[in-house]
Amino acid sequence: xxxxxxxxxxxxxxxxxxxxxxxxxxxxxxxxxxxxxxxxxxxxxxxxxxxxxxxxxxxxxxxxxxxxxxxxxxxxxxxxxxxxxxxxxxxxxxxxxxxxxxxxxxxxxxxxxxxxxxxxxxxxxxxxxxxxxxxxxxxxxxxxxxxxxxxxxxxxxxxxxxxxxxxxxxxxxxxxxxxxxxxxxxxxxxxxxxxxxxxxxxxxxxxxxxxxxxxxxxxxxxxxxxxxxxxxxxxxxxxxxxxxx
Amino acid sequence: xxxxxxxxxxxxxxxxxxxxxxxxxxxxxxxxxxxxxxxxxxxxxxxxxxxxxxxxxxxxxxxxxxxxxxxxxxxxxxxxxxxxxxxxxxxxxxxxxxxxxxxxxxxxxxx
Numbered sequence: 001x002x003x004x005x006x007x008x009x010x011x012x013x014x015x016x017x018x019x020x021x022x023x024x025x026x027x028x029x030x031x032x033x034x035x036x037x038x039x040x041x042x043x044x045x046x047x048x049x050x051x052x053x054x055x056x057x058x059x060x061x062x063x064x065x066x067x068x069x070x071x072x073x074x075x076x077x078x079x080x081x082x083x084x085x086x087x088x089x090x091x092x093x094x095x096x097x098x099x100x101x102x103x104x105x106x107x108x109x110x111x112x113x114x115x116x117x118x119x120x121x122x123x124x125x126x127x128x129x130x131x132x133x134x135x136x137x138x139x140x141x142x143x144x145x146x147x148x149x150x151x152x153x154x155x156x157x158x159x160x161x162x163x164x165x166x167x168x169x170x171x172x173x174x175x176x177x178x179x180x181x182x183x184x185x186x187x188x189x190x191x192x193x194x195x196x197x198x199x200x201x202x203x204x205x206x207x208x209x210x211x212x213x214x215x216x217x218x219x220x221x222x223x224x225x226x227x228x229x230x231x232x233x234x235x236x237x238x239x240x241x242x243x244x245x
Numbered sequence: 246x247x248x249x250x251x252x253x254x255x256x257x258x259x260x261x262x263x264x265x266x267x268x269x270x271x272x273x274x275x276x277x278x279x280x281x282x283x284x285x286x287x288x289x290x291x292x293x294x295x296x297x298x299x300x301x302x303x304x305x306x307x308x309x310x311x312x313x314x315x316x317x318x319x320x321x322x323x324x325x326x327x328x329x330x331x332x333x334x335x336x337x338x339x340x341x342x343x344x345x346x347x348x349x350x351x352x353x354x355x356x
Contacts (some may be wrong), residue, residue, distance in 0.1 A: 033339050035259040045296035046249040054255075059262040062292075067301045072258055075248035082261040087297035089269035090290045097282040104278055115274035116267060181302045182248060182328045182345040186338040188302065189329065191295040204296040211316070212308040220300045226295050227296035228289055235288065 011107050013143035020147020022127055030161035031121065031152055032181070038062045039163015040170065041180035045069045049164050056160045060116070060153075063153050063187050066087045066180050071217060081215045087224055091191075095123040101136040102126075102145070114142075115151035196238060200231030320356065322351035 024031075040051045045096045059065055064085040095118055100226065105113050125148055130141055169174055192201050205228030211219030248254050272284065277314070282290075306321045308314050328345030335341070 012355065030338065035269060037338070037342065046247060048249065051249065051252075051255050055259050055262070058259055059266055060264045060354050061262070063298065064265060067298060068258075068262065070301065070305050072255075075251075075254070078254070078257055078261060081258055082265055084297060084301070085265040087293050088267050089294070090311055091294045092266075093272045093282070094287060095354065096270060097287070100273045100278075103274055106277065111274040112267075115271040117274035118270050118274075120264070133271070156354060171260055175353065176346075178306070178324060178349055179342050179346055181305045181321075181325065182342045183338060184298050184302050184327055185325065185345075186332050188295055188298045188339045189332050190336075191298075197292060197295055200292050201295055201299040204299040205307070208300040208303040209307045209313045212304055212313065213311055217304075218295075223300040223303070224293060227299065228292045231283045231292040232289060 007107070008109055010103075010110050010114075010142040011139045011145055013139040016140040016143030017147040020144040020149075022147075023129075024148050024151040025122060028151070028155050031155045034062055035156040035159020036163040036166065037068055037179060037183045039070055039160035039165075040167035040176065042160075043164050043167030043181070044050065044170060044172065044176045045073045045180075047072075047169070048189045052164045053161070053175075056157060059085075061085070061089060062156070063184065064185055065179070068179070069180060070104075076217045080220065084220060091120075092118070095120075099123060099126060102130065102141045103137065105137055106188070114149070117153060118145075119149075119152060122148040122152055126242055143196075162187040196231045196234035199234045200227040203227045318356075320349050320352035323352060 014118055015102065025220035029169065039052065039056070043049065047055070047069075055065060055141070067088050068085050069079050071084060096115060099118065106114070106156045122145070126141075126145055129144060133141070167176075188201070192198055207226045208219055211222050213219070273280070304323070305327050307319070311320075324345040327348040328341045331344040332338070332341040
């Protein structure tokens with residue numbers, strides 16, 4: 001079944017589309033590097049280039065791809081792989097809830113494609129641009145969104161494909177799998193700026209290490225459960241504390 | 246056996262991972278407007294990704310062969326600390342990875 005582009009894309013204001021591309025352009029090198037690191041890590045972990053291409057053009061979620069790579073490499077049970085990706089991706093649920101008002105009245109195919117392209121960077125820039133807009137859901141906003149999204153998709157995928165080709169050339173005894181963890185660290189640190197989150201990730205790390213002997217990588221899920229609980233308790237404690245002072 | 250040559254495993258994995266992308270990014274775009282994200286749920290969702298990434302990094306760097314690996318001879322740990330300091334100072338991913346890999350390589354070759 002063929003679906004014409006006119007059915008997948010909302011009406012787009014071309015000036016806003018170009019504005020979106022222009023805003024994303026200075027971030028091009030960073031997006032490309034993120035793609036290259038993801039691509040190198042995937043091939044270096046042992047994925048063949050056809051498998052890596054299939055993964056990047058379907059999954060299209062760098063953090064989840066990097067996070068699940070060590071699990072896939074050791075043949076972890078698939079439910080653990082999927083749940084790990086879901087947990088890493090839960091931030092997208094917040095993004096979707098926050099930017100839905102600009103897309104809600106579009107046909108479902110157009111919403112589905114737009115949401116699939118709604119990654120971290122695009123969401124942040126889109127939210128900033130239209131935070132105080134009086135009207136939500138018009139060709140200007142859709143044009144700006146697609147300018148951001150198309151530029152991000154092309155540059156990230158191009159970086160990934162370059163990474164697949166470069167990754168095969170690197171010697172495997174250099175311990176390059178560490179680079180994937182370092183890249184995840186760079187994604188992680190900006191998420192952890194306040195006390196409850198800091199307490200949460202420290203508890204998570206402690207449980208993840210202590211529970212590493214649990215079968216089927218269940219220690220991962222236990223660690224996340226404990227970490228989120230600690231963060232929420234910390235938040236509740238902080239709120240109570242703040243209301244007393 | 247290397248699971249990366251098991252296409253059945255990989256195809257199933259990628260299908261599920263694609264679903265994980267689509268259902269999270271699509272969630273509130275696809276749900277009718279009357280469904281909102283409750284504040285308490287949003288709070289929990291905020292912390293889950295950071296904790297999941299932390300668990301992966303901690304098991305990757307601080308364990309070895311399903312055992313904790315918390316000795317001074319764990320060069321990945323020193324590299325991680327150096328990389329964290331670099332990121333906090335520069336906010337630059339390229340610098341972060343370069344410094345971390347440099348520290349790791351120097352320790353691996355000379356220590």
